[in-house]
Amino acid sequence: MTFDEMRDRIAHGQGFIAALDQSGGSTPKALRGYGVEEGDWEGDEQMFGLIHEMRQRIIEAPCFGNGKVLGAILFEKTMEGTSGGKSVPARLKERGIVPFLKVDKGLEDEREGAQLMKQNPNLEAMCARAKDLGVFGTKMRSVIKSANPVGIKEAVRQQFAEGARILSCGLVPMLEPEYDITSADRAEGEKIMLEAIEEGLEALPESQQVMLKLSIPKYAGLYSGLTKHPRVLRVVALSGGYSTEEACSELAKNPGMIASFSRGLLQDLRKQQSDEEFDGTLSSAIDRIHAASVA
Template identity: 85%
Template sequence: MNFEQMRDRIATGQGFIAALDQSGGSTPKALRGYGVEENAWNGDEEMFALIHEMRQRIIESPCFGNGKVIGAILFEKTMDGQSGGKSVPARLAERGIVPFLKVDKGLEDERDGAQLMKPNPELETLCNRARELGVFGTKMRSVIKSANANGIKAAVRQQFAEGARILSCGLVPILEPEYDIIATDRAEGEKIMLAAIEEGLDALPEDQQVMLKLSIPKEAGLYAKLADHPRVLRVVALSGGYSTDEACAELAKNPGMIASFSRGLLQDLRATQSDEEFDSTLSSAIDQISAASAT
């Protein structure tokens, strides 16, 4: 797929985006979920090698290329790795899956009820390298924890500012101001966030589009109009700590959103499963998430 074919795949494809971008501090948790305990490795290199083996197993599974996974978000080390004898982005594209790259450097301490992203001075260098490897877009995450208008607006403004840097490198950014699903004031805060997002979208040049990755809203259908905004390529949902069943049930209430799940996709996969068991488990999750993503 070339860049325009990837754009069309994301804009119109029926299915969802797999989040395979656990990194740094989240990698041990992901490996534990896969049944690999911390005594199985010594040092970061061995740890990242183990998570790459898991991701290779997913990417090469027959069901992963069945057309229901339209995109995959990668960690930088995964982007630089190999699968099926090719670079991971090239292998994904060969299987009809559009590659994205996680580009944020983690979160700042909470302020005004939000955690903004840490400074990222090398963002353009990373984006240019990703584009050369065949990556289509990026993803970056901040977290909102309360309905504090100052914190929400600061998080959204930062997302759009970093998105402008990414667009200048020829990639399509996924903006992810995640709203913590356990926040007691989420319904109120999500409306503040929606208004801030709409303001950011309206300020974009006519020839630019971004994607949005948002928590499944407390009020069903709240983000429906974002999916119709001319500056939005696609709106995707994170599972946010929900189980697969919970996330799919909530997502199905929100036309215009498709899934971009991590835990919701991977929660039942285990290193000890035979290839047949692994493929069957992954296939069931893919079918369930794809059905909930039908728009």
Template identity: 85%
Template structure:
């Protein structure tokens, strides 16, 4: 796919974006959920080899290329690896799936009810390399834990500032100011965040577009206006700790948002499953998430 074909696929595709970007500290947890315990590796390289094998199994599953998955978010080591004998971004594009890259370096300690992203001095170099490998866009995550206007505005401002750096490299950024779904004041805080996002979009130069990855809002339909904003290519939802069923039920209440699930996609996959069992389990999850995304 060309860049323009990828853009059209993301903007118009009737499907969802798979999040396959667990990295660093989240990898052991992801492997444990997959049925591989900590003692199964002795080095970090072996650990990443195991998670890459899991991702290869997903990417090569027949159901993953059935048109319902329109994009996939990758960890850097996954982007640099191969699947089906080809570089992962090329293999995904070959299957009609638009590749994205996770580019943040993790989170700062909490301040003002939020966690900003750590500094990322090498962002442009990573983006330029990703573009050469056929990647379409990026994803970066911050976390909001309370309705503190100062913290929320800082998170959103940082997301847009880093997004501008990514846009300058020719990639489309997914801005992800995740709101903790367990926060007691989430309904109030999400409205503060929405206002900050709208202000950030208004300040974007004409002709530029970003994507947004947001927690499914407490108030159904809160982000409907964002889904049709001319500077927003697509609004996607994270599962945020919900089970697959819970996330799909909540997502279906928000027309215009599509899924970008990790846990909601992978929670029932196990290393010990036969290929038939694995493909059937993955197919069931894909069908369920796809239905909620196009509801």
């Protein structure tokens, strides 16, 4: 797929984006969920090797290339790896799946009710490498924990500022100011965040577009305007701690948003499953998430 073909697939495709981007801090938890205990590896190299084997198994599963998965978000080490005898981005595109790269370097400590992203001086170099490998876009996450206008606006401002750096490298940024779904004042805070996002979009040049990855809103339809905004390529939803069933039920109430689930996609996969069992389990999750995304 060319860059323009990838853009068209993301903008108009009927499906969802898989999140395969667990990084160093979240990898042990992801492996435990897959049935691999911490005593099964020694050191980071073996740990990352095991998570790469899991991701290869997902990428190569027959159901993963059935057209319902539009894109996949990758951890940097996954992007640099291989699957099916090719680089992971090339193999994904061969299967009709648009590759994205997670580019944030983790979170700062909470202040003013939000966790901003850590500084990323090597962002342009990461983007250049990703573009060389055929990646279409990026993803970066910050977290909002309370309806504090100062923290919310700063988190959104940082997302757009980093997004501008990514756009200058020729990639499409997926901005992810995640709102903690356990927050008691989420409904109020999401309205503040929406206003900040709209301000950021209006400041973008008309020729530029970003993607948005947001928590499924407390009140259905809150982000419907964003799904139609000319400077938004696509609005995707994170599962945010919901189970697959919960996330799909909530997402289906928000037409125009599509899924970008990690836990919601992977929660029932196990290393011990036969290839047939693995593909059947993954296929069931893909079908449920796809149905909620096109509802």
